[in-house]
Amino acid sequence: EDKVVQSPLSLVVHEGDTVTLNCSYEVTNFRSLLWYKQEKKAPTFLFMLTSSGIEKKSGRLSSILDKKELFSILNITATQTGDSAIYLCAVGATDSWGKLQFGAGTQVVVTP
């Protein structure tokens, strides 16, 4: 059975700290791994990593994909209070785009 496991489940950091979030997966016919940020309601897209793009960076956020070891990392540097959110990792398979398998999420709290 496909599964996506995120760790830690939650963490609290101070502004300016660096945060590393983990996502491991077991999915048949892996196609892509996506990271979403969920603050109140709608998950908002951050990154998508595939075989052709195993490292992405946008401002203070970056992510890598290790297809051999079946995991991904999301890094947030110089954290701000606005980074407080639930970060969701999801995996899609080649034969079922639109059907994403999500992890339980990591709740990040950034304190001033």
Next chain:
Amino acid sequence: DAGVTQSPTHLIKTRGQQVTLRCSPKSGHDTVSWYQQALGQGPQFIFQYYEEEERQRGNFPDRFSGHQFPNYSSELNVNALLLGDSALYLCASSKRGTGQSPLHFGNGTRLTVT
């Protein structure tokens, strides 16, 4: 450019009742997927609609059904509501055939079953 819109935002129902949730996809998108997110969990895939047909389905009972209209909007229907159906219901849209474009989510409908 309108994003994914869902209605209503909140809903309170009683066990045994039926509910209909609505979703309009992002402009230019033709595929709609529905997810259920229970408190403290990640979203769980319910089903996906494309060309007015259910194309994929997750592990949800037949009490969960849906529909897609010619304008690509979609409805999620849940019959015989159970307390365990209380959750945030998310709609996501995408454009089929555009490669690996990410899903765009709406703000969801918070359903409470009492």
